[in-house]
Amino acid sequence: MSTSNGPNGGRPKPPPAPPCAFVIFGASGDLTRRLLIPALYNLAASGLLSDGFRIIGVARGEMSAEDFKAGLEKGLQEFATQKVDAATAKWLLNCVSYIVGDVDDPATYQKLKAELEKLEASGHTQGNRLFYCATPPQAFAPIALRLGEAGLSDEGEDNTPWRRVIIEKPFGTSLESAKELNRKLLSVLDEDQIFRIDHYLGKETVQNILVLRFANGLFEPIWNRNHIDHVQITVAETVDVGTRGKFYDATGALRDMVPNHLFQLLSLVAMEPPARFDANSVRSEKAEALDSIRIPSTEEALFQSVRAQYRGGKIGDKEITAYRKSPDVNPGSTTETYAALKLEIDNWRWAGVPFYLRTGKALSKRRTEIAIKFKQAPVSMFRHMKLDEFGENLMVIEIQPEEGIKWLFNAKVPGPKVEIASVGMTFEYKDYFEAAPSTGYETLIYDCMMGDAILYQRADGVEAGWRAVEPFLTAWKEAGAEGIATYEAGSEGPAESEELLLTDSRRWRSITDPNGSR
Incomplete structure (x- = not known):
């Protein structure tokens, strides 16, 4: 189903997310360079990151901040979903700092605390903090517990400034392990601070x-x-x-x-x-x-x-x-x-x-x-026909590789004789809406920064x-x-x-x- 005048024009543009420190634990891994940085670039290119946005990478690898940025830039060039604008990429990479540390070492969180306080004192982030666990699942609970011990996840009575934690999948390996992980997370965080992400x-x-x-x-x-x-x-x-x-x-x-x-x-x-x-x-x-x-x-x-x-x-x-x-x-x-x-x-x-x-x-x-x-x-009125001539009535919601919706139903074949055939109508997003290719993480990250958990578990x-x-x-x-x-x-x-x-x-x-x- 093709259309010529889709409702692209005139839609209000979403506001930029509030300033925050985006802290990535496990920042030297594939998830960061393949998905998170390209997603953050897309948000920046769309004007959805504020001037007070900053990124802090935390990982065990011994490297300088400049080496870390160079790795991110290489990943962005390799995995970007759209053409990379040099000025936007430079702005994003200038937001980056790096901390060497193990996620289970209390000293790591003291270094992180000092870096966060430095950013806040310089007028960035407004004290808002988003902690992203881009780590193996066994690190999820230790990170949350260490954040709590260091006072890094504490919010004020009115949740201002806010502190939020994104947890990747798999969220447990069984019912018992999922319950235990929830118990540990909720011992230091409120439910509305926990964002369990599923990129689907x-x-x-x-x-x-x-x-x-x-x-x-x-x-x-x-x-x-x-x-x-x-x-x-x-x-x-x-x-x-x-x-x-x-x-x-x-x-x-x-x-x-x-x-x-x-x-x-x-x-x-x-x-x-x-x-x-x-x-x-x-x-x-x-x-x-x-x-x-x-x-x-x-x-x-x-x-x-x-x-x-x-x-x-x-x-x-x-x-x-x-x-x-x-x-x-x-x-x-x-x-x-x-x-x-x-x-x-x-x-x-x-x-x-x-x-x-x-x-x-x-x-x-x-x-x-x-x-x-x-x-x-x-089908009593068509009883003279064979039942296998009838197609199925289906609605198919296609998620990948193409995104769209298809309806399958029966229709008469042109001609003097009543014959039935299965036909289809298709709606594809690319035909109707102008949407830049994405990683699938953009909406989820933006929603977390906006405090909207509707797409999280x-x-x-x-x-x-x-x-x-x-x-x-x-x-x-x-x-x-x-x-x-x-x-x-x-x-x-x-x-x-x-x-x-x-x-x-x-x-x-x-x-x-x-x-x-x-």
């Missing part, structure tokens, strides 16, 4: 699910069990485990993707309308949706799930080594690189509507989408997600090597995954050619 929620199409559902009278009346047959959520990756074998073999596809990325998508599709569009209301409804997922028994969890590992194969021109032969992977590993689940939500809206989730590495195509399959209309939502995943983790652990399937790298996944839906007389949309299957 920075994507425009994901945020648009709320607008699509709740700002259009067309969709909400049919968004329930009376009209929807089932929902499919797919996050397919072409990348293999690569050099991350040590991390991945201890994590797996389920822990790595489902409690965060896929459950964030599920909660936006399944949530009830919030009373108002604010962080507490929206996050309460998202947590309630996750808390309504039916918790299966161990036996049910095995029956309602598929786990698999990729064998050797080929994706494009690239030869893919079998998972068990990858560096730092146990040759007898039972860690899954593919996971598929069937979930049910026990509430009035969704009773009897299955949610099918799948995610995997080394698949045929990179694709993230939500497919909402509507029930078939009564809350403690109860995180724990509800792990509670739903726990039975599958337990069932797979007890089953061991028994029941783990395999699939060829470059394929659409294991045959067992197809059987998960065929048991219910349904089928997955094709990852490789979704428009070729009805």
Whole structure:
């Protein structure tokens, strides 16, 4: 669906975020140079960072501030999502300072405190502090506790100046570990100071699910069990485990993707309308949706799930080594690189509507989408036709690689005879809105600086997600090597995954050619 006059002009420009010190723990890592600095550059280029904005990098590497800046500049040139303007890049890099220190060493926080006080005394940051944990997960709690001990996270009674902490995923590795991490964080921080980030929620199409559902009278009346047959959520990756074998073999596809990325998508599709569009209301409804997922028994969890590992194969021109032969992977590993689940939500809206989730590495195509399959209309007036001539009624929310929404429905084929064919209408963001390419972190970082947590997870939502995943983790652990399937790298996944839906007389949309299957 193409349009010529989109509503780009005349929209008010967002105000710059208030001045703050943006402190990055683990600043010498890939996350900083590949994503954070390019995102901050994009915010600067859009006029959304104030003159009082400053960056403090904290890492163990012995280097000067100038060497640190040079590394950031190189990363910006390599990973920028838009053409780099020299003046904007210079301004951003002039905001940078660097501290050498270990995140578990109290002395590091004394050096950080001195640097923050120096910036504040010089008229920058206005005392606002944003601490970003770009570190391995085991450092999240120690950083928060050390910030509390040093008094760096203390806010005044009116939260002015503010102090906020961004926590990356994975947020725990189980329900118990997530509860323990929440307990430690909340011992020194208030919930409204904690921003648990999931970069998927920075994507425009994901945020648009709320607008699509709740700002259009067309969709909400049919968004329930009376009209929807089932929902499919797919996050397919072409990348293999690569050099991350040590991390991945201890994590797996389920822990790595489902409690965060896929459950964030599920909660936006399944949530009830919030009373108002604010962080507490929206996050309460998202947590309630996750808390309504039916918790299966161990036996049910095995029956309602598929786990698999990729064998050797080929994706494009690239030869893919079998998972068990990858560096730092146990040759007898039972860690899954593919996971598929069937979930049910026990509430009035969704009773009897299955949610099918799948995610995997080394698949045929990179694709993230939500497919909402509507029930078939009564076809008695077309009873002389074969039912397989009718296409499915689908709404497909495409998140990557393209962002847009597609509707599939039936239409008459031109001609004197009544013949039916499946047709589609497509809305793509790039056709309607002028939006510069982004990393996905821009909106999330800006929202945190503005104090808007609507796109961040809350403690109860995180724990509800792990509670739903726990039975599958337990069932797979007890089953061991028994029941783990395999699939060829470059394929659409294991045959067992197809059987998960065929048991219910349904089928997955094709990852490789979704428009070729009805």
